[in-house]
Amino acid sequence: MPGYDTPATPAPGEPAPVKILVAGGFGVGKTTLVETISEIEPLRTEERLTSAGIGVDDLDGIESKTVTTVAMDFGRITLTDAGVVLYLFGTPGQERFWFMWDDLLNGALGAIVLVDTRRLDRSFPAVDFFESRGLPFVVGANCFHGEQLYTAEEIATALRLRDPETPVLMLDARDRTDVRAALLSLLDLLIGKAGVPAAPATAGG
Known part of the structure; x- marks a missing residue:
């Protein structure tokens, strides 16, 4: 995966590669999402949280979290x-690793921004990042414990999304x-922005 990019041109008969980012704040479920859908054993770059993160990593509301992504997650x-293969790149959520986001952005066509409505303020940087880069x-509102207290409209309003x-x-x-x-x-969404009629798709694997 040189440069965290995907092949530009598929071989004849092969599905077209599409790079997708899975982003969001610290502890919103990015690694879990990639693990859940990947048809291959996902690549993880997790490290245990240590005392070095005290005062740096905000664990308010996620006190049970013991590991964190320090580079990226990768799945497929x-x-x-649809004739496509999605390459999923999960971004690190901690602020001190955000410098990697621009590198991971290279070649990406779209993103899922995961949010935790219990800690919605952690989601603004990810939303701002993708809006500023076009x-x-x-937005995926992760329903922790199978519960969600807010409607999609309420979440969109709270996030102040530029595009309604x-x-x-x-x-x-x-x-x-x-x-x-x-x-x-x-x-x-990507097909609509490209002006191409959508076709039904099913996930393999």
């Missing part, structure tokens, strides 16, 4: 009917059906 899922994205057409989806990052639906919603 083939959407057979990369299409969908940005999809806001309810999902459980542990549920393959939910994650697949979010990816398909993102593909529909």
Whole structure:
């Protein structure tokens, strides 16, 4: 994966590669989402949280978290009917690793921004990042413990999304059906922006 990019041109008969970022604040479920949907054993770059992070990493509300992504997560899922293979790159959530986001952005066509409505303030940097760089994205409100206290409209208003057409989806990052639906919603968004009629897609693997 030189430069964290994907091949530009597929071989004849091969599905077209599409690079997607999975972003969001610290502890919102990015690694879990990639693990849930990947058809291959995902690549993880997790390290244990240590005392060095005291006063740096904000664990308020996620006190049970013991590891964190320090570079990226990587997974792959083939959407057979759409003729594409999605390469999923999960970004690190801690502020001190945000310098990597621009590198990971190289070659990406879209993103899923995961948010935790219990700690919504942690989501603004990710939303601002993609809005400022013009990369299409969908918002996935991770329903921790299967619960979500807010509607999609309330979440969109709280995030102050610039584009009112940005999809806001309810999902459980542990549920393959939910994650697949979010990816398909993102593909529909990308196809719509490209002005190409959408075709039904199913996830393989």
